[in-house]
Amino acid sequence: MTETTWRDSLLPASFRGVAFEVDRTSMPTGQRGQLHEFVQRDEPYFEQLGKRAQVHKLTAFVIGPDCFERRDKLLEALETQGAGELVHPWFGRMLVKVGECEVSHERAEGGMVRFDLQLYPDQPRKYPGAKPNTQQRAAKASEGLLDSALGRYSSAIDRVDAARINLNSLRSSVSGVFATVQQQFSPIANAVNGVIGFVQAIVNAPDSLRSMFSSYFAGGSFNLFSSGSSGSSYRRSLSLANQQVEAVRAIDTLPPAGGADTSAAAQATANLVQDALLVQVGNIVADLPVAPPASPVTSVPPLDQQEQQPVERPEVPVADDVLELRDDLNDAIWQAALKADHAHYQALTNVRHALNDHLTAVAASGVRLVDVTPEQTLPALVLAYRRFGDATREGEVVQRNRVRHPGFVPPRSLKLAKE
Numbered sequence: 001m002t003e004t005t006w007r008d009s010l011l012p013a014s015f016r017g018v019a020f021e022v023d024r025t026s027m028p029t030g031q032r033g034q035l036h037e038f039v040q041r042d043e044p045y046f047e048q049l050g051k052r053a054q055v056h057k058l059t060a061f062v063i064g065p066d067c068f069e070r071r072d073k074l075l076e077a078l079e080t081q082g083a084g085e086l087v088h089p090w091f092g093r094m095l096v097k098v099g100e101c102e103v104s105h106e107r108a109e110g111g112m113v114r115f116d117l118q119l120y121p122d123q124p125r126k127y128p129g130a131k132p133n134t135q136q137r138a139a140k141a142s143e144g145l146l147d148s149a150l151g152r153y154s155s156a157i158d159r160v161d162a163a164r165i166n167l168n169s170l171r172s173s174v175s176g177v178f179a180t181v182q183q184q185f186s187p188i189a190n191a192v193n194g195v196i197g198f199v200q201a202i203v204n205a206p207d208s209l210r211s212m213f214s215s216y217f218a219g220g221s222f223n224l225f226s227s228g229s230s231g232s233s234y235r236r237s238l239s240l241a242n243q244q245v246e247a248v249r250a251i252d253t254l255p256p257a258g259g260a261d262t263s264a265a266a267q268a269t270a271n272l273v274q275d276a277l278l279v280q281v282g283n284i285v286a287d288l289p290v291a292p293p294a295s296p297v298t299s300v301p302p303l304d305q306q307e308q309q310p311v312e313r314p315e316v317p318v319a320d321d322v323l324e325l326r327d328d329l330n331d332a333i334w335q336a337a338l339k340a341d342h343a344h345y346q347a348l349t350n351v352r353h354a355l356n357d358h359l360t361a362v363a364a365s366g367v368r369l370v371d372v373t374p375e376q377t378l379p380a381l382v383l384a385y386r387r388f389g390d391a392t393r394e395g396e397v398v399q400r401n402r403v404r405h406p407g408f409v410p411p412r413s414l415k416l417a418k419e
Contacts (some may be wrong), residue, residue, distance in 0.1 A: 011092060013060065016077035018025035018070070020115065024059040025090060028052045028182050054086065056096065056119040063112040071113040075103065083122035095122040134358035135286055139356035142282030146217055148347035149275030150210055152340075155205040156268035164261040170198045173257035173266040177273050184277060188212045200268050208382060209269075213276050217283075229331040234317040234366075237284055237327055244281040244412045245325070248332045250273055274336055278351065285355050291316040291365040317366035 013022045032052050036045040062070040077084065083095045099118035106114075178198045182189040191212055192198045201209045251270050257263045331354060337348040 002151070002273065005106060010089040013058075013089050014087045015074065015096075015117075015119075017082065018074045018077045020060045020062050020070070020074055021090050022058055022060050025079055025088070026055055026057045027091075029054065054121055055099070056086070056091075056117075056121070058088075058115075058117040058119065060115040060117055061112050062115075065109050067113050067358075071103065074115065078117070086119055092232075094118060097122045124309050132357070134354070134361045135289070137354045138282060138286035138351075138358040141351040142279050142286060145275060145282065145347045145351045146279045148344050149279065150214055150273060151205075151342050153268055153272040156264065156271070157202075160261050160265045160268070162203050162261075165203050165265055166258045166262045167199060167203065169258040170202065170263050170266055171195060173254050173259050173262070174199065174202070174269055177251050177254070177266075179249055180273060180277070184244065184247055185213075185216060185273075188216060202265055203385060210272070213272065214275075217279060219352050233315055234288065235321075237288055238317075238321050241281050241325055242278050242328070242330065244284070245328050245332050248277045248281075248336065250337055271339070278333060278336065278348075282351055282355055285325075285329075285358060288317070288322075288362050290361050317362055319363040319366040322359050322363040322366060326356055326363070329359070374409060376411055378409050379406065384391045 013020055030052055033051045034047045034049060036047060038044075062074060064070070077097050078101055083097050086094055086096045088094060096119040099120055101118060102116040104114045104116075106112075138154070151211040175195055178189070178195045187197075192201050192209075251274055254266055254270050257266045333348055333355075337345050337352075340348055
């Protein structure tokens with residue numbers, strides 16, 4: 001058996017595919033630095049300033065009857081812009097950029113052309129990249145909207161003459177607003193003790209009503225994903241947000257109230273509740289996390305094993321649902337902004353942009369829906385197993401397509417997650 005020597009380990013040198021021979025190579029290594037020498041001190045101090053630039057210096061040549069042709073090819077390769085591949089006999093393959101080089105001829109060395117090469121390793125420049133935190137921006141914009149809403153309510157109520165308010169007309173006008181408060185802000189509804197107490201608070205204690213909404217949001221009770229409850233999910237959060245958006249639309253217009261002061265008080269209260277709903281939506285949306293990239297599925301457990309031990313998988317949003325909420329929310333905020341003054345219009349615009357950006361980011365991390373038509377009637381459990389490899393997703397099939405009985409999924413077009 002022939003013993004391998006160091007010569008056998010050398011690679012044939014080339015640059016951009018043009019071969020040449022190498023006599024000698026060198027490359028600086030170690031650390032750059034500064035030697036500090038001080039007066040009346042016998043111990044100098046060397047300060048390291050980073051690695052030295054690894055410039056590859058090669059003494060190369062081409063030789064043979066076709067040396068001029070090979071020289072011209074190598075010259076063309078050396079004068080080409082950009083990085084090229086160097087096959088270094090000792091260091092292997094690398095991308096380099098050409099620096100100052102020299103080519104020389106000697107009559108005594110007929111048939112040989114020498115090159116002195118300086119080649120610099122090419123490493124892509126790394127620029128700092130910033131990824132916007134859309135979740136934090138959404139939360140900050142919602143806080144700003146709340147501050148603006150409370151200020152707008154105070155300013156509007158200060159201009160109302162309470163003595164001119166018709167209590168019966170005001171109660172009739174804000175009855176729908178109070179119904180929304182009962183549904184979406186039950187602690188406040190309980191505190192005012194009915195629609196009559198709500199009207200009395202508007203007329204006699206508007207600052208107290210303002211403080212109730214401020215205190216309501218001070219608790220920060222909207223983090224559905226960190227609360228640890230088993231019902232926390234994208235689907236639940238999107239459902240709650242959609243309810244809030246519908247409530248915003250429901251109180252966008254009020255029935256007429258008798259008298260300018262009565263109408264102004266009713267409208268100011270409706271605007272406050274509407275803004276509070278938007279803040280609540282903002283808090284829910286801000287708690288939606290961007291799903292991490294999904295890990296590839298390596299194996300699918302058999303159906304009988306899944307019955308004993310259900311598949312555990314990270315939850316991801318359905319992009320179609322998120323984008324639908326984004327569009328509906330954009331419309332609702334835009335309608336609310338049409339009746340806002342300049343300062344509050346800006347606050348609504350800020351929250352609209354922030355929520356739009358975050359919902360777009362959440363949707364991008366989710367899965368899209370596709371149309372699937374089973375060839376025959378199947379149980380939802382079997383369809384989920386065949387489609388996703390996860391029989392526990394039968395409820396997703398049934399709920400999204402409103403299947404009457406999970407044991408009989410009809411052979412019609414169904415909306416299912418792409419993966």
